[in-house]
Amino acid sequence: MSSLRKHGLAVAGICALLMVGTACSDTSAADSGTSGSSPSNSTPGASTTPGGTPSQDPAAANVSIVPAKGASAVRPDKPVTVATSAGTLEAVTLRDDDGGKVSGAFNTEKSQWTSAPQLKPGATYTVSGTAQGTDGKSVPISSTFKTLAASTSLKASVAPLDGETVGVAMPIQIFWNHSVLDRAAVERRLSVTTSVPVEGTWHWVSSKQVNYRPKTYWPAGTKVTVNIATQGVNAGANTWGTASRQIDFTIGKSVISRVDVKKHQMTVEINGKLARTVPITAGKDGFTTRSGIKVIMEKYRTKRMDAATVGIKPGDPDYYNISNVQYAQRVTSSGEFIHGAPWSSGSQGSANVSHGCVGMSLKDAAWYYSQTLRGDPVIVTGTARKMESGNGWTDWNDSWTTYKAASALS
DSSP states (O other): OHHHHHHHHHHHHHOOOOSSOOOOOOHHHHHHHHHOSOOOSOOOOOEEESSSSOOOOTTSOOEEEESOTTOOSBOTTSOOEEEESSSEEEEEEEEETTOOBOOEEEOTTSSEEEEOSOOOTTOEEEEEEEEEOTTSOEEEEEEEEEBOOOSEEEOEEEESOTTOEEOTTOOEEEEESSOOSOHHHHHTTEEEEESSOOOEEEEEEETTEEEEEESSOOOTTOEEEEEEOOTTOEEETTEEEOOOEEEEEEEOOOEEEEEETTTTEEEEEETTEEEEEEEOBOBOTTSOOOBEEEEOOEEEEEEEEEGGGGTOOTTSTTOOEEEEEEEEEEOOTTSOEEEEOGGGTTTTTTOOOBSSSEEEOHHHHHHHHHHOOTTOEEEEESOSOBOOTTSSSOGGGSOHHHHHHTSTTO
16 A cells, blocks of 8 residues: 555656646556456556646646556556645545446545555546645546456355355355466455454365355354455456455354264254254265264255165165155265154164165254254264265365465465
């Protein structure tokens, strides 16, 4: 901010007071926008307003604007600055050709205004406002310029959903429509704010996915805001963010489940207190239930479960196709669920007979289904088969140190 301010003020002392004149445009930036290579770091020069020559009156509000009036191929990730060499800026507005307003702020003296570096690629922007010199005279501010066009537009899909209430283990997940080459630049545009203090970190799963989780489970009742301020960010290879968005969600009550496969039981703690101990059955030999920290990903009042989806074909003794499995809650991408299983009632609490799912009575399953949210943790122990990274929402199976190391800014 201080370097930009100094640059703007230096320009203000040099530039003339011009109303209709056009200053230099950035040749290298223009070339980068047409060739598809990475844009240069330079910014088009300043324009001044009004009049054709600078005022010789030191009390006049000589105004400079960066980028220059008429500039093209301006980098979207550079701020717009408006400065006066005398007096103050009364008002400054920056809008795109759709009328969208870009936020900005004045310095303490109101001698310079600096926008957020979040412009749309391939857009025309208009700067308007007024300045007042120490002579008391107002000077209009007016300029237009164009930003460079992106070869590829970067957009985000997000979980959880805006307005959703989720469990205490819910990771924030951002999925990009294109690969991010400059992960650090993009991550700097991401922020999470909470209603109570929470330590957390971003974690790059791949070039097309970045997640966020707290150091420990979210505190129950926390209000969370995710700001994805990626409009104007350069993700690399002339891929630019074309939009920003905000997601607000709430953490529900704390529901932490622990499945002990050896003991054939599940305990459920609600807000730190044991609420119920449930007899269960888990995976039999050859279909061992995975141990690890799982997270409820989906909830279905009823769901068809067809063994063909996991490679078991009709005619195989282990084949099944049940049309209405009740109270089914997914905990792995590969097909492990927690659900009602009346057909295994004789084994619940004493033996493991399932194909990997955790089964319980319909009564217990109905109660459990009514208590849980997407994002609640299910901690499974008692087997040698471990959770594979990425087989569901596996963020909590890494230590905090390991998880944090996958931040581009760590």
